[in-house]
Amino acid sequence: MTEPAVVADLTALLPAGAVTVDPEVMAAFSRDHSERPLPGMPLALVRPASTADVQAVLRVASTHTIPVVVRGAGSGLSGGSTAVDGCLILSVDRMREVRVDAAARVVHAQPGALNAEVKAAAAAQGLWYPPDPASYEFCSIGGNVATNAGGLCCVKYGVTTDYVLGMTVVLADGRALTLGGDRVKDAAGLSLTKLFVGSEGTLGVITEVTLRLIPAPERPASLVATFAEVDAAVQAVLQISASLRPAMLEFMDRTTIGAVEDLTHMGLDRDAAAMLIVQSDAPGDQAAAELNRIERICLDAGATECVLTDDPDDGEAFVAARRMAVPAVEMKGSMLLEDAGVALPRLGDLVRGIQRISSDRGVVIALIAHAGDGNTHPMLVFDRADPDSFARAQQAFDDIMALTISLGGTISGEHGIGRLKQPWLERQLGQDAMALTQTIKAALDPRGILNPGVIVR
Amino acid sequence: MTEPAVVADLTALLPAGAVTVDPEVMAAFSRDHSERPLPGMPLALVRPASTADVQAVLRVASTHTIPVVVRGAGSGLSGGSTAVDGCLILSVDRMREVRVDAAARVVHAQPGALNAEVKAAAAAQGLWYPPDPASYEFCSIGGNVATNAGGLCCVKYGVTTDYVLGMTVVLADGRALTLGGDRVKDAAGLSLTKLFVGSEGTLGVITEVTLRLIPAPERPASLVATFAEVDAAVQAVLQISASLRPAMLEFMDRTTIGAVEDLTHMGLDRDAAAMLIVQSDAPGDQAAAELNRIERICLDAGATECVLTDDPDDGEAFVAARRMAVPAVEMKGSMLLEDAGVALPRLGDLVRGIQRISSDRGVVIALIAHAGDGNTHPMLVFDRADPDSFARAQQAFDDIMALTISLGGTISGEHGIGRLKQPWLERQLGQDAMALTQTIKAALDPRGILNPGVIVR
Structure with a gap:
């Protein structure tokens, strides 16, 4: 299939206005806040509105082996959402619903919702979503989950993964899985939810997250x-x-x-x-x-x-x-x-x-x-x-x-590896842990279409 | 290789007394606290003293495709360490070292150490390891990590996975990986540490864990x-x-x-x-x-x-x-x-x-x-x-x-699935999440030797 045919295909499958090939618009979605690497030239920008839309995009991408670069709010600092040549930029900026279930003490959020919007929705019910990256007013909750973001309160309250109870994630082949759920504790089966947290768009595309809330503490x-x-x-x-x-x-x-x-x-x-x-x-x-x-x-x-x-x-x-x-x-x-x-x-x-x-x-x-x-x-x-x-x-x-x-430390405490630090990751993890990373990546994304160049080469 | 030859091989590779084929001794190590299923007849009981010993066991098991059932203190409630016919029971009960690094606020523990021993070592330095299964006096920390155990204080302090910063884990083929480490926050690469937490011995054998400690709160x-x-x-x-x-x-x-x-x-x-x-x-x-x-x-x-x-x-x-x-x-x-x-x-x-x-x-x-x-x-x-x-x-x-x-709940909040509840897991997770579970299992344990029948069939 030619590139224009792929774009036509996507345009037909997605809601009106969801597919763009305008170079200026694409350029604005082609990089995050990191200096390196420089962005490539995408094939198209797609802005799905639902899990079903994301499934449609990934089915097309999988069929034609087109790289997919997922993007939240573009506030990343490691080049995790930098466009590569010929990719689809999958921006979740139109998926911003936030729904608090106060009785269950959880919030269900689409990935494009800002961290601040999640916090505000929780606060309106007397509850608190703790993780607070310094960028909380302009970073997306999907990006937070994808990078296992931290923040200032983590010293007492932990990082993003400590609050993720479940998610809907679309795999490379377009299947959508629901993992975990509203329950606070869950020891049934492998920790699949935790595996996707911090995976930076390399294993699947997160289309909804369920986050644990706690009662708001007193003002400090x-x-x-x-x-x-x-x-x-x-x-x-x-x-x-x-x-x-x-x-x-x-x-x-x-x-x-x-x-x-x-x-x-x-x-x-x-x-x-x-x-x-x-x-x-x-x-x-x-x-x-x-x-x-x-x-x-x-x-x-x-x-x-x-x-x-x-x-x-x-x-x-x-x-x-x-x-x-x-x-x-x-x-x-x-x-x-x-x-x-x-x-x-x-x-x-x-x-x-x-x-x-x-x-x-x-x-x-x-x-x-x-x-x-x-x-x-x-x-x-x-x-x-x-x-x-x-x-x-x-x-x-x-x-x-x-x-x-x-010093036995980590090159990322909370920003992720992205493309910027990928060449350094093996030096930290060691050859065997890197090989295991590649084994898991290959098992979940055999065609290597999901955010290529991030975490693994 | 005949079964006696495998036993001779293991006996030669491991420290004196580490390999037993005495049926009475093996019987005592062949089940946990669950009623079902009934244990099979193991080939041998092996009791390694070190990561290197565990590597030797897994190399032999992998070469000859012998099932390995890992066992901590045998206090499990889901048949996760129930012997299967012809298996090696790999008991970590001789690996019980506990070392607190108070300045780093972590404890390094071998998997056979009891939860209570970890708590006591931390307390001796004014620190606290929160997770507290009701069995804390007789359950192993390795079993706690393998099942993502909970307890009574979890309502405020979270479950085991929230405290696991790193581990040494031996893969099915005998390679030993060091994952994570002493740092409190780490967003470098896939969440491999978290994937092994709760994996119930199906993806690797944990031979050391690094656990986060917190200052002890006041008595309640x-x-x-x-x-x-x-x-x-x-x-x-x-x-x-x-x-x-x-x-x-x-x-x-x-x-x-x-x-x-x-x-x-x-x-x-x-x-x-x-x-x-x-x-x-x-x-x-x-x-x-x-x-x-x-x-x-x-x-x-x-x-x-x-x-x-x-x-x-x-x-x-x-x-x-x-x-x-x-x-x-x-x-x-x-x-x-x-x-x-x-x-x-x-x-x-x-x-x-x-x-x-x-x-x-x-x-x-x-x-x-x-x-x-x-x-x-x-x-x-x-x-x-x-x-x-x-x-x-x-x-x-x-x-x-x-x-x-x-009711949208989970059949395990903190005990794990084991063999007891394996037939029910797909009904909870759904077909696609179960398929993903099997994909990951197959990628990490292609011969299916690690705790067969647990989580996956």
Whole structure:
């Protein structure tokens, strides 16, 4: 079948307006927020409205062995939804229904719904969907599930997979499966639901998810601690984690603090080497009690200043500073964003190693971290107009991945591997785990049409 | 190769005493705590001491296509470690090392270590491993991971899979993989670790696990609420779950209460239709505050009596009553134990349906439930000496599975499918999910040597 015939076929099968070949429209759907790789030229953009539509697309793609690149909101950071030549971009942006079942404490969501829309629907019923990527206002829940996304509250409340109870997923050949369901516990059969979480569109296309909700906790109290030495801040993180369970434990380094202050003029201490932003949502006066203990730990570790507030709005301002970190650093130049995670005792080694790489490669690296989880986000700043600057940033990016693997860590804590980090994955997993990955991929997608180049080559 | 030659081969490869063909010894390792199916006659019992030993066993088994039935402590309830004819029983009871890394907040455990041993090792460092099957004192951590075991605290703290960060697993062909690791978050590659959790020995043999620990919470305050009507207790469960997160929310019916009272003479109310046992581990005086709210909900729902204590030892006595439920009911006759789970709004339908089945089949059914998770354990009492009684119990057992599936529930909340419930699995999962299960099984274990008859036929 010729390419135009495939497009005609899809156009006939799908609702009006669901298939586009306009190059400008396709270009807008051809990449995510990552710098690399550059997108290829898609065959068409398809925007299904239902599971049945997705099945129709995959039947056509399977019959003609056409690659399918699934896309949520395009906020990914690893090139997981970057178009490849001749692919169908399958965008789920028209599948945005969200339905809360308060009695069952679950939400059923289509994949194109934004994380914030899921949170809002839950909140309207006094319930809470915890996972909160910094991008929660513009990332899709389907993308969250596909990458096993994390966020700021994960240190206490866990990551996306901990909330996925079930899903509808369309396999490469177009069959739609319903996995799991409304029940909170399920030990019947293989953990198929969990296998699809984090599979980044390589094993199937998720068309609906069932997510566990919990009663909303109280609004948190907050603490900001400032340190003159990065090591002292890291020591405080280890001490806090040993005995307490804060609802947030975030780290920002001096470069990041300066960039945020440049943007917001909120009065952050530019001289500080590091800042921790900590929240407690313990009930009643226990939040203040928990933060008092954390303040004591920070001061003992060498904090120069601690500011504690039980006013939720004041606390939200601190968190907003943290959420502004990426846009603020992006004002300084173009950015490569990493997602390196290590066991907590290795956090200091990772942070010091990143500082060394910054100095060795002559690359500005601003560092933020979900510190309580050992999950760092080095932000490498470069000048797009200067090929040498870009090359040095790319070298530093690879250096950080090599360092992370050498520390027994992971090159992705929450963003996924995508196409950007695929060449590095085997170095982390080892040959045998990579072979097993390929075995599973081949079993579920024998023609290799689902998001080729992601996770496996 | 003849069978004696295989045994000689294994004997040469493994440490002294690791291979046994003594029928009496093998018989003791040939079944778990389930009634069905009856065990077959194994070829040999092997008791490896290391990952390398397990690799040697699987290489031999793979070469000669010999079935391998993996066994932890034999406390399973679904026939997952029941010997099949001609199999090797691979018992991990000699692999019991437990090593806590307090700084990383993880424990590394060999699969034969008991859940209680893991908990104790963590507690010695001020840390906590939450999952707590009622059998925690005599079940193995390897079995917990293989079945994705639950327990009483899961209503707040989640199930086994939520704590598994990594593992060493030996594949059917003898290759050993290390998956995941000490880091709390990991989104690199497919969720292979999660796939092996709950796979019941059908995809590989787990030889070490890395489990996440959390700081120990405060000792809980406890509430026991007594109800004259089962429906009132169920309504209280739904109301509590809608707004609060107790650390335990257990249900016992009249039959169970009577059996426990017969055994313990602790003064339980035999006239009560149902009892809820609730705990809160909120910090400070918030535990009492939370239980006061729960007491109010119970009274509004129609509780006839509520007893609240913030003395942890008094509370432990209530929980002990709940933990005595299975042995107490076992005093009344032989028992078939179910593991039916539904979405919370269906809990009342399930409980009433079970009562109807009890009456229709003339089978005494005592009911306990991890009520906050919608996970029930109907205990079907029968007289082993009376074939008609056993037949009726088996019919009632199947009726409850059919009912559960008709309510959109699961035939296993936490015990696994094993051989006992394998014939029922496709009715729950559907044909396509079952086919996918078989595809994955065939890809990982092409010769079908790993725990044949479990999950897949």
